[in-house]
Amino acid sequence: xxxxxxxxxxxxxxxxxxxYLDEVENYPVKSQVQPGDVFNxxxxxxxxxxxxxxxxxxxFKTKVLPGITHWQSPNFFAYxxxxxxxxxxxxxxxxxxxxxxxxxxxxxxxAAELEEKMMIWLKGITGIxxxxxxxxxxxxxxATLAAILTARERCANFESNxxxxxxxxxxxxxxxxxxxxxxxxxxxxxGLGSSNLVKVKVDKDFRMDFxxxxxxxxxxxxxxxxxxxxxxxxxxxSCTAIDPLSxxxxxxxxxxxxxxxxxxxxxxxxxxxxxxxxxxxxxHADSFVFNPHKWMFTNFDCSxxxxxxxxxxxxxxxxxxxxLKTSTRGKVNDYRDWGxxxxxxxxxxxxxxxxxxxxxxxxxxxxxxxxxxxxxxKGRVLEDNRFELLAPVTMNVVxxxxxxxxxxxxxxxxRLNEKLLNQLNGTGKIYITHTKLNGCFTLRMVxxxxxxxxxxxxAAWEQIRKMADEVCA
Amino acid sequence: xxxxxxxxxxxxxxxxxxxYLDEVENYPVKSQVQPGDVFNxxxxxxxxxxxxxxxxxxxFKTKVLPGITHWQSPNFFAYxxxxxxxxxxxxxxxxxxxxxxxxxxxxxxxAAELEEKMMIWLKGITGIxxxxxxxxxxxxxxATLAAILTARERCANFESNxxxxxxxxxxxxxxxxxxxxxxxxxxxxxGLGSSNLVKVKVDKDFRMDFxxxxxxxxxxxxxxxxxxxxxxxxxxxSCTAIDPLSxxxxxxxxxxxxxxxxxxxxxxxxxxxxxxxxxxxxxHADSFVFNPHKWMFTNFDCSxxxxxxxxxxxxxxxxxxxxLKTSTRGKVNDYRDWGxxxxxxxxxxxxxxxxxxxxxxxxxxxxxxxxxxxxxxKGRVLEDNRFELLAPVTMNVVxxxxxxxxxxxxxxxxRLNEKLLNQLNGTGKIYITHTKLNGCFTLRMVxxxxxxxxxxxxAAWEQIRKMADEVCA
Numbered sequence: 016x017x018x019x020x021x022x023x024x025x026x027x028x029x030x031x032x033x034x035y036l037d038e039v040e041n042y043p044v045k046s047q048v049q050p051g052d053v054f055n056x057x058x059x060x061x062x063x064x065x066x067x068x069x070x071x072x073x074x075f076k077t078k079v080l081p082g083i084t085h086w087q088s089p090n091f092f093a094y095x096x097x098x099x100x101x102x103x104x105x106x107x108x109x110x111x112x113x114x115x116x117x118x119x120x121x122x123x124x125x126a127a128e129l130e131e132k133m134m135i136w137l138k139g140i141t142g143i144x145x146x147x148x149x150x151x152x153x154x155x156x157x158a159t160l161a162a163i164l165t166a167r168e169r170c171a172n173f174e175s176n177x178x179x180x181x182x183x184x185x186x187x188x189x190x191x192x193x194x195x196x197x198x199x200x201x202x203x204x205x206g207l208g209s210s211n212l213v214k215v216k217v218d219k220d221f222r223m224d225f226x227x228x229x230x231x232x233x234x235x236x237x238x239x240x241x242x243x244x245x246x247x248x249x250x251x252x253s254c255t256a257i258d259p260l261s262x263x264x265x266x267x268x269x270x271x272x273x274x275x276x277x278x279x280x281x282x283x284x285x286x287x288x289x290x291x292x293x294x295x296x297x298x299h300a301d302s303f304v305f306n307p308h309k310w311m312f313t314n315f316d317c318s319x320x321x322x323x324x325x326x327x328x329x330x331x332x333x334x335x336x337x338x339l340k341t342s343t344r345g346k347v348n349d350y351r352d353w354g355x356x357x358x359x360x361x362x363x364x365x366x367x368x369x370x371x372x373x374x375x376x377x378x379x380x381x382x383x384x385x386x387x388x389x390x391x392x393k394g395r396v397l398e399d400n401r402f403e404l405l406a407p408v409t410m411n412v413v414x415x416x417x418x419x420x421x422x423x424x425x426x427x428x429x430r431l432n433e434k435l436l437n438q439l440n441g442t443g444k445i446y447i448t449h450t451k452l453n454g455c456f457t458l459r460m461v462x463x464x465x466x467x468x469x470x471x472x473x474a475a476w477e478q479i480r481k482m483a484d485e486v487c488a
Numbered sequence: 489x490x491x492x493x494x495x496x497x498x499x500x501x502x503x504x505x506x507x508y509l510d511e512v513e514n515y516p517v518k519s520q521v522q523p524g525d526v527f528n529x530x531x532x533x534x535x536x537x538x539x540x541x542x543x544x545x546x547x548f549k550t551k552v553l554p555g556i557t558h559w560q561s562p563n564f565f566a567y568x569x570x571x572x573x574x575x576x577x578x579x580x581x582x583x584x585x586x587x588x589x590x591x592x593x594x595x596x597x598x599a600a601e602l603e604e605k606m607m608i609w610l611k612g613i614t615g616i617x618x619x620x621x622x623x624x625x626x627x628x629x630x631a632t633l634a635a636i637l638t639a640r641e642r643c644a645n646f647e648s649n650x651x652x653x654x655x656x657x658x659x660x661x662x663x664x665x666x667x668x669x670x671x672x673x674x675x676x677x678x679g680l681g682s683s684n685l686v687k688v689k690v691d692k693d694f695r696m697d698f699x700x701x702x703x704x705x706x707x708x709x710x711x712x713x714x715x716x717x718x719x720x721x722x723x724x725x726s727c728t729a730i731d732p733l734s735x736x737x738x739x740x741x742x743x744x745x746x747x748x749x750x751x752x753x754x755x756x757x758x759x760x761x762x763x764x765x766x767x768x769x770x771x772h773a774d775s776f777v778f779n780p781h782k783w784m785f786t787n788f789d790c791s792x793x794x795x796x797x798x799x800x801x802x803x804x805x806x807x808x809x810x811x812l813k814t815s816t817r818g819k820v821n822d823y824r825d826w827g828x829x830x831x832x833x834x835x836x837x838x839x840x841x842x843x844x845x846x847x848x849x850x851x852x853x854x855x856x857x858x859x860x861x862x863x864x865x866k867g868r869v870l871e872d873n874r875f876e877l878l879a880p881v882t883m884n885v886v887x888x889x890x891x892x893x894x895x896x897x898x899x900x901x902x903r904l905n906e907k908l909l910n911q912l913n914g915t916g917k918i919y920i921t922h923t924k925l926n927g928c929f930t931l932r933m934v935x936x937x938x939x940x941x942x943x944x945x946x947a948a949w950e951q952i953r954k955m956a957d958e959v960c961a
Contacts, residue, residue: 016845021574022506028578029502032585033495046597050820054601061609065847068575071840075582079837082598087587094595094811097831099587101494102541105501107584109548111787112505114559114572122567124519125555128527136534153626154829164677179681180653196809197830203807204637204828206679208652252811308831314584315831334676336669337924338567338725338932342910347523355677355828356627357670358570358781358788364552367544372489374538437815451810459811 016068024068031072032104036087040471043443044090046082053082084446089467092460092475093448095252095280100312100465102372106365107314117359119339120347127348130363133370137319140375141285141305144298148325150353151317151362155279156197157355158304158320159246163188163201165302165322165331166244166273173330180206186243187235189213191223191258193251195277207243220407221256221452223247229266236270244273247300249293250281253450253459254406254414257281261296274300279318280463283310284386284410286379310385310411310463311378313369317362320354328353381465385411388472389462395476401483405457413460414452419487429456435479435486442482445475489541497541504545505577509560513944516916517563519555526555557919562940565933565948566921568725568753573785573938575845579838580787590832592812593820600821603836606843610792613848614758614778617771621798623826624790624835628752629670630828631777631793632719636661636674638775638795638804639717639746646803653679659716660708662686664696664731666724668750680716693880694729694925696720702739709743717746720773722766723754726923726932727879727887730754734769747773752791753936756783757859757883759852783858783936784851786842790835793827801826854938858884861945862935868949874956878930886933887925892960902929908952908959915955918948 016024056078086097117126134149143149152158170186171178186207190198192214202212213235215228232242245267247258260276267274276297282305284290297303302322308315322328333352341349351357370378389411396402396415406414416432433456436449450457458479462472489497529551559570590599607622616622625631643659644651659680663671665687675685686708688701705715718740720731733749740747749770755778757763770776775795781788795801806825814822824830843851862884869875869888879887889905906929909922923930931952935945 016574018506018510018574021509021578022502024574024578025502025506025581026499028581029495029498032581033491033498035585036494037491045594048597050593050597050816051601053598054605057602057605059605059608060612061843061848063848065850066844068578068845071575071844072578075837079598079602082596082601083586083588084594084596085586086589086596087585094589097587097589099584101489101491101497102544104581104584105494105497105541105545108498108501108505108577108581111572111577111580111584112508112560113556114570114787115556116559116567116570116788120523121557123555123557123559124521124523125526125552128524128555129530129552132527132530132532135532139533154831156829156831160677160828167679179684180656180659180679181681183653183679186653196807196812199807200805200828200830204633204677206640206653206656208654211652252809314587315589315833316829332673334669334672336725338921339669343523355633355673356629356789357673358627358629360788364548370534371539371544372541375534375536377538448811 039088042085044088045440045446046084048082089471090445093446095309096463097315098312098465099314102368103314103365106368110361115361118351119349121341126361133363133366147321149321152320153316155304160201162275162302168331170243185240188244190246223258225262242272246275249278255409255412264296264299268299276303278305280309385462405452411462414457417483432456512561515558517561518913518919519557521555562944563918566919568782569936570788571785571938572787575841576787576838579841583834588834591824592822594814599834606836606839620794622794625793626789633674635748635775641804643716658713661717663719696731698735715745719748722751728882728885737769737772741772749776751778753782858935884935887930890956905929
């Protein structure tokens with residue numbers, strides 16, 4: 016493929032892309048293919064000869080596209096969103112073209128410095144302390160792993176050439192029972208042992224019970240164990256419960272424990288002044304992560320990780336072979352030492368495009384509208400006596416179930432709601448997913464998609480009610 | 489920004505992108521900015537109001553671009569390349585548009601199944617055993633971490649709820665002194681302790697000394713330690729030395745040790761039948777990684793990780809919270825359980841575009857041409873008595889230095905070559921980086937860029953000779 020053919024194909028693709036984004040709500044939001052459908056439609060061996068791009072793109076449309084779940088559809092209310100937006104796609108086009116490897120400053124100075132600046136912008140917008148430092152990670156899973164590793168090394172006094180299993184014995188990590196599974200994965204990866212992850216109970220609103228946290232820590236200390244890290248979640252995955260940060264921070268300060276804040280999804284709510292109270296106490300914390308790639312209209316992957324003391328992070332990850340030594344070392348940020356992978360994409364560019372193109376007010380307005388729509392939906396759930404709310408609506412996630420009169424058994428209710436979920440998703444008209452809250456099969460409706468409007472939420476609610484009629488009949 | 493404006497801007501951008509790729513060799517390949525230049529050109533606060541895309545792209549061209557090192561320039565001979573190509577950029581445009589989150593099969597069936605198929609294609613092309621399973625990771629660093637974690641858990645008998653520091657005491661990992669720094673980083677992350685990484689000496693050609701490996705393992709066993717993992721490198725970072733895999737595999741088989749093969753850069757050479765001997769013995773290994781994002785014309789990130797037994801990998805990473813339970817579980821590949829991060833981009837698409845657009849023969853021919861050009865350069869180095877070769881040219885990396893008559897001291901020679909390197913890179917005409925081999929400051933010239941031709945290598949050599957005249961004068 017030469018430059019001329021590329022130009023032609025790229026223009027054709029741009030028109031397809033613009034059409035797609037314009038019409039994406041008409042696609043079945045959750046792919047309706049069966050396991051094996053796509054796999055079996057493709058040959059088992061790579062072609063020896065070059066194929067025409069027309070043919071490849073034709074196959075993309077006919078074979079791959081039916082197997083895609085359309086995360087950019089305004090009818091997507093599942094999981095948490097992986098939002099994109101027009102400026103973000105433009106930036107990703109440039110990122111792919113430049114193909115710059117951003118492991119250290121020297122390998123692309125603009126990437127390192129734009130990243131530094133974007134982290135400063137995000138601090139200013141969200142209220143994260145201005146003296147902290149930020150870095151873009153791929154995912155919150157990796158950022159949380161970085162936090163737990165730093166906490167681990169801190170307990171072993173950063174004796175990087177000495178610390179090993181001997182020093183890591185009895186290190187304890189605390190989170191709530193509602194915390195994301197990535198915490199358990201990180202504890203396991205860090206070699207601390209899953210049994211050293213303490214899952215603290217939650218209150219009736221699914222927030223960490225800070226009295227129980229204090230008791231667990233004190234009991235561990237009595238037993239000769241070492242509390243290493245507490246993870247507070249702002250916006251749990253199931254129902255966006257907000258752990259009481261300022262109370263938790265008092266405890267971690269008192270016992271000198273690393274406090275990591277996981278606000279992967281909900282961090283974007285900090286654009287709104289009325290949500291700032293969520294991070295009261297952050298000055299006593301050590302690290303904070305939120306994902307612009309979830310609710311901030313920026314393509315995955317783009318996870319913003321902030322730390323109070325970047326030196327501790329660097330000492331956790333730094334290894335300096337000869338082939339990576341440069342004359343600028345120490346004068347600039349070499350972000351490869353701020354996380355797990357060495358290689359890094361130019362991810363700051365899309366943040367820059369998104370923030371400037373929307374403007375802070377543009378993002379703020381969209382986020383506020385999502386929260387308004389969630390509260391509208393909450394109102395509908397409350398006024399229909401066949402439905403019930405299963406958790407407080409703290410921002411834009413509504414947890415509910417159908418609960419017809421006469422059905423009291425939890426098993427039967429769970430089966431009924433699972434059936435409702437599957438039938439709803441089977442229509443291809445909306446996509447929602449589930450969780451369990453106090454053993455109850457719970458439908459989660461997340462209103463956070465870039466292009467979602469009132470009419471989509473109204474149509475979704477209409478669809479849910481109609482399907483509930485069928486399922487309960 | 490609405491759909492109409494996006495369409496307009498995307499078309500404008502396509503023309504800029506095509507022009508850029510056409511003219512990229514005319515840009516100064518290594519950015520000439522100073523620390524702070526880009527950072528200081530940008531405001532400290534995010535704009536409140538939306539800005540016009542014309543302005544944003546104008547700023548990209550005037551403020552960011554001068555700070556970019558042009559990895560897609562055919563004058564880029566530094567590090568290892570992070571290659572892109574026309575079909576890869578087209579695929580990345582689609583990936584960004586779909587914005588599909590590919591953590592599990594259900595979240596985008598086509599992404600999971602295309603990934604499975606592409607890994608089958610790569611096995612067929614490279615000679616990796618067909619009974620192995622593959623998965624795309626972000627980087628070789630992460631894949632190697634996965635290998636070491638699996639080896640660690642295997643030693644602890646996968647007692648996932650029990651294994652912790654107690655079980656990890658005395659686990660030993662082996663690699664050569666020439667192995668990539670990511671091994672050390674992974675050992676540290678896995679909590680095994682840096683002192684449990686044994687760096688085995690190399691022979692005169694920088695290949696792992698397998699007799700020394702056997703001795704180290706036997707001595708450790710005598711001392712009551714547990715050999716957990718050996719990393720064999722095919723294509724070391726400094727000089728692409730190729731560890732003697734079949735000899736190493738005999739040792740790991742005998743002592744039942746996990747054998748991981750790191751072919752991050754050089755794996756692409758397996759497209760050529762004459763390089764297949766590199767992986768003799770692979771059937772006795774356990775895992776293998778190579779990066780299509782280095783030398784296979786596929787945008788970063790795309791690291792292909794293959795394992796003999798995927799069940800062990802899954803048992804290492806699997807954690808199953810309620811909100812990720814699906815009805816297809818067990819029938820399909822849920823790749824989130826195959827690595828560190830939960831979230832995953834749709835990375836198989838670009839592999840599909842690249843392999844089909846080039847055809848296997850197209851990639852093979854390009855790779856063979858790079859190797860031919862490296863050998864051409866090696867000939868020039870050998871015939872100019874001011875220069876000397878510092879390592880065998882095993883494929884497409886040439887390690888050399890200037891060594892004028894009358895200078896014998898290693899310190900003086902190192903300073904001279906460092907000066908030569910800095911002055912060469914300062915011209916912006918070529919970009920090469922260095923390593924140290926036996927204490928000698930070594931210039932590395934990597935010939936692997938997508939668009940590199942004989943004329944670029946000739947011009948580079950001319951530039952090096954001219955600059956050597958100046959530096960040695």
